[in-house]
Amino acid sequence: MMEKKKLVLTFPHDLLDKPITYHLIKDYDLIVNILKAKITPKEEGVLVLEVSGKKTSVAQGIAYLKNIGIAVEPLIKDIKWDKDKCTHCTACVSVCPTDAFTVIRETMQVVFDRDKCIACGLCVSLCPYHAMEIIL
Numbered sequence: 603m604m605e606k607k608k609l610v611l612t613f614p615h616d617l618l619d620k621p622i623t624y625h626l627i628k629d630y631d632l633i634v635n636i637l638k639a640k641i642t643p644k645e646e647g648v649l650v651l652e653v654s655g656k657k658t659s660v661a662q663g664i665a666y667l668k669n670i671g672i673a674v675e676p677l678i679k680d681i682k683w684d685k686d687k688c689t690h691c692t693a694c695v696s697v698c699p700t701d702a703f704t705v706i707r708e709t710m711q712v713v714f715d716r717d718k719c720i721a722c723g724l725c726v727s728l729c730p731y732h733a734m735e736i737i738l
Contacts, residue, residue: 606654608637608677608720609664613647617671623651630663631655637700637720650677650720679721680737683714687733694725694734 613622618641626632638650653660667674681702690712694703702718703725705711726734 603657604654605657605660606652607660607664608650608652610675610677611647611649611651611667612673612675613641613649614671615644615646618643618647620670622649622667622670622672625666626653626663630659630666632659632663638722677721679723681714681716681719681721681723681725682735682737684733684735687731688712689731689733691730693728693730697724697728699724 611622623634623636626634632653632655635652635654636649637652639647640649641647653663655663664674690705690710692705692710692712695705695712699722700718700720702715702720704713704715706713721736723736726736
């Protein structure tokens with residue numbers, strides 16, 4: 603049975619140079635999609651990943667991460683899009699790093715694909731009509 607999870611990984615500084623995603627792919631046969639990464643040398647790293655694979659492989663991969671000292675949390679933030687407040691100005695389309703917001707050119711209507719959203723919040727801060735909000 604296949605499973606897909608969005609995870610937030612926090613790395614201590616001594617693991618920043620380790621091939622973590624390589625091991626998830628090679629050793630646990632997982633599909634890894636890096637959604638967001640922030641690494642500060644000699645401090646820590648934060649990586650937002652979407653991992654998918656067999657349910658047992660996902661569990662084993664998460665156990666591996668925790669065993670080597672990486673904090674693993676589910677990505678629980680989500681973006682709520684209020685279609686009624688949206689004027690389809692397309693401001694969100696230009697800042698969305700994952701193309702979760704797109705525009706249908708024929709009708710100039712904005713469309714939101716929740717599966718592509720990484721809840722980065724760029725659209726929330728930019729929307730002049732407050733049509734998006736972060737749900738914790």
